[in-house]
Amino acid sequence: MANDGEAVRPRSPQAAARRRGPILLRGARTHGIGTTDQHLLDGRGPSDWVHTDPWRVLRIQSEFVEGFGALAEVPRAVAVFGSARTTDESPEYRTGQELGAALAEAGFAVITGGGPGAMAAANRGACEAGGYSIGLGIELPFEQGLNEWVDLGINFRYFFARKTMFVKYAQAFVCLPGGFGTLDELFEALTLVQTRKITRFPIVLLGSNYWSGLVDWLRETVVATGKASASDLELLTVTDSIEEVVELVTMAAAARDDTRAGTEDRW
Template sequence: MRGPIQLRGELKRGTGTTDAHLLDRRGPTDWVHTDPWRVLRIQSEFVEGFGALAEVPRAVAVFGSARTPADSPEYQAAQAIGAALTRAGFAVITGGGPGIMEAANRGACEEDGLSIGLGIELPFEQSLNEWVDLGINFRYFFARKTMFVKYSQAFICLPGGFGTLDELFEALTLVQTRKITRFPIVLFGSRYWAGLVDWLRDSLLGSGKIAAGDLELLHVSDSVDEVVDIVLRAAESAAADAVGTEDQW
């Protein structure tokens, strides 16, 4: 036996004991790059994330392109959304990077709200923006995604690229399949998202790949006030319908 693993025949030859391997400093160090070791790293990311975010007040995740310049209308809209969410009593969670993420964090920070950034290790340099009050850097996308879903009461997607689309469809899938409690998913910027919405309606719904009610999971808006109103109404509805404890979910 090697812990919970049973080895027989040739498989057990030369394996030794777990204690012996732990205490022996000789031998190769490539074990730190093996999948079992990665499991511990993954576990640590969940532990750190849950620990840091456990007492965060109700929050809304804002997504959008890291390439959005600070003088663009989209940056200004994200900043206004971050500020408006703060005034409505929500913390703001972003990916912690530049562009739209920075703008939303900045709007929350300038209104003295809680500004959260969940960063990700990338092959190109990207650090948390200066407007993040509480920041966590992740190695693994799936651990980071779990934090977004678990600690957000709504997703707001401004114009963005693959990363924004990834978060958008992840949320849509989880809500559609009832893996998570239904919460609003808002597309801000009707002109930008029009082609996607048309494709969902004409191609997916038109060919029976989704149900008519699935399109109702999405809200499209060009108004900051309307976005906040959608989030507030959903939060009030969720509070009225809430039953049981998290252990029962």
């Protein structure tokens, strides 16, 4: 309600929007509310946490329940990561689109972060090829939203719940050129495989010009100074070939299926 004498300004239908998990907000109430992750991790009140943080567990639990429920019947899938800043006219966008189509034609669903740029390119390629296109969105201080090429979309409040879904339901990670978010997903996957917290699966860097500097640094600095083993670099595949990506993913999926079949036979 406006103060006395203050003119009421109607909100435009095109006003900037914010999402808090499944909730959509527009207008003045979107300012200063922060994100759910921020409220959870930045809380510094002397005693409020006793009354609020335990209840957040229920919201966290609901994100896992909703995610597991929505994705439980998804066919074998590949997670594709890349920059939201990739433009529609760039070669990287075309590569993402071709990758999404090739994975769909090979029988894989494509899972992305659901945003624009490289993510939209992979979702679009899968969608136009008749495949299953999935987007796992995240609440951010700036609106991103799910791109129009997503068949199944879920908006998450918490990064850690969303990242669990990528690892649980993808049989491979493919990274197109990207920024901190892509690097975050890449190194989490590497850490989980290196420490054997999850079964090894393909982790592919698509675009040698972009990724070769990172791999060189890992080899010449991290491995050379004993911070990692030379064998750890074998967890990564760098390529410019979409055909090689599909071949690696298909072979790994077949090997996993054979392993599961052998386990079931023993029982």
